[in-house]
Amino acid sequence: MASLLTTANSLNLIRRFVNQVFPLVDRELSYWRHRAAGAEPELAVQALASIRDKRFHCQGGAIYSLYPGVNTSRFVRLIVALQTISDYLDNLCDRAGVADEAAFRQLHLAMTDALDPDGEPRDYYLHYPLKDDGGYLAALVAACREETARLPAYGLVKPAALKLAGLYSELQIYKHLDPAVREAKMLAWGERHLAAYPGVTLWEFAAATGSTLGMFMLCALAANPDLTAAEAEATCAAYFPWICGLHILLDYYIDLAEDHCHGDLNFVAYYRSPDEIVARLTIFWRQALEHAGRLTQPGFTTTVVHGLLAMYLSDPKTQAPLEKRVKAALLDTAGGYARLLHNLCRLLRRQGIL
Template sequence: MVTALVNTASGLKLLTRFIWEIFPLVDRELVVWKRFAAEHGMRELADQALASISTKKFHCQGGSVYSLYKGVPARDFVRLVVALQTISDYLDNLCDRAGVTDETAFRQLHLAMTDALDPDAPLHDYYAAYRFKDDGGYLNCLVETCRQEIVKLPSYHLVKTEILRQARLYSELQTYKHLDPMVREQKMLDWIGGHLPRYPEITPWEFAAATGSTLGMFMLCAAAYNPLLTAGQVEKIAAAYFPWINGLHILLDYFIDRAEDRLSGDLNFVSYYNDNQETLMRLTYFGQQARNQAATLPESAFAQTVVSGLFAMYLSDPKTNLPVERTIRDQLLNSAGLYAKFMYALCRLLRKKNIL
């Protein structure tokens, strides 16, 4: 009970800082990128850039929670998170909403993700195989902004290999998941099959979910601010986030969109579970693993707050008010513990006030 009270108090403090200190910093960065997109480049690319910022702002807000990690300068880190997440969201729009289904084009575009995280690498021509080309320097500027912040991280050399591994997996997922529905599933299974033997506890589509999160990249960047970071700590963070915390993040995201995606025919990893019972069982399992792993990490209270926050943020979404989703939501919250329930109640309140 004492631990729960301490966690609740620290969680409330963190959430307060997150909303009143970090959200305004995110807004400030996004204004800069919106202005850049509006004033540069051809209309088709500018429209996709502006749409990605408008509809996916919450991705930047969520990733920016790592600016509250111990020893991290908030303003600099928000700049990094917003730039990298904006690359991710912009490329998602280019692959999903511009009438293009070309694997080569998608793969070339996503070199921006790995270039952004590797200051020593030469820049690529990201639009070389894409139908539209002139963005007025928007994507290059986002990549360079990430690089400018990464060179400030004293221990980046320790996390670079794992960050680039996760970025490549993320890019491969985005390349395959946006292909024509007639070929994408088999292409994805062929790709996943080469990686899955390392992860015997999860299914192919759970692996795909884990590759779809940027949280592990953000956490590793935050940890790299610590000049005393060790290789052992990096290994623990990598194992905690991939596949568990990353996977929980994206599975919850797909869970709340499941009914919507079923109607629209969009790919949804949670829909591959056999039934609602299996959905509940596997999401519960990922939640347990994520919490167990979080407890082993440096700054474990922060890590546990992140995991509880994932439950709270996603399960407080009004989409979970549908009868089947509500039943699963309530059982997931029961399994997640008092801290997650407390944060869930706060998120519900914040949604009512249109703060979230």
């Protein structure tokens, strides 16, 4: 009975997610689409492309607006603004023909500034060849600062949120450099941190830093004025590296063939075989679930973990022979609830909702 009740509650969460939250995400993205149109042509192109092509990032992250005690509408504003910063900067580093470390580092100050409500605006384009975005990036940062300032316990999670944002930024700086230097730079960077995370490889650590989910979860926790340091610490341990790692390893897994064709960096490509992909992703999935069970809202986080499998493994790119084999093995291990969510995600994709 308890498991049925948990499943029923989880399905109700998904129903609210699709019916209530997705329209809020679309409303926020529409606002930022309008703001982006005021930038100089190339910056406008990249801003609008990031909104058009990476909408599902904001949709997925917005699940945290349904965390108990969170103001859903206001939290969607925070999630969409922070994720849009991430996606926009990714385009500026990846698609605009720039490969300058100083420019990337300055741009990514926007990620940490967005999570520091006491900070001051900075010139994020200082070293970037394009400058005039019509105030777009500064407005995104300001929106995040306004929303984090409203969270009653944000001071308790701010150091951890800034740490995750800093690691995220370092990854983005190095991964977008010229292929001739990026791997050596990333190795040197990752080795400085790896000792703190036993059980993961350097490339798995790097993958985990690429997720924004830990930042979202910490902000959701901060909506609780009675939040404790112990709860925040347990949440950090669950998300980094396990839930964050699962998130980005799945993301790289579905892009494996595409990245190989384009010569793009892909962390899953460091695994030696499909069997190793399955084995390592299964370890991350099991660790994520184990840690989720120790949190204050275990049902919510367990649904997030299963939902990651469902969302990524329902992507049409997983129909290729190798990807299909890995997908089948992961879903067999994950069991009935993950399959249920997987089928739901397939339905949402067919309807153009996801």
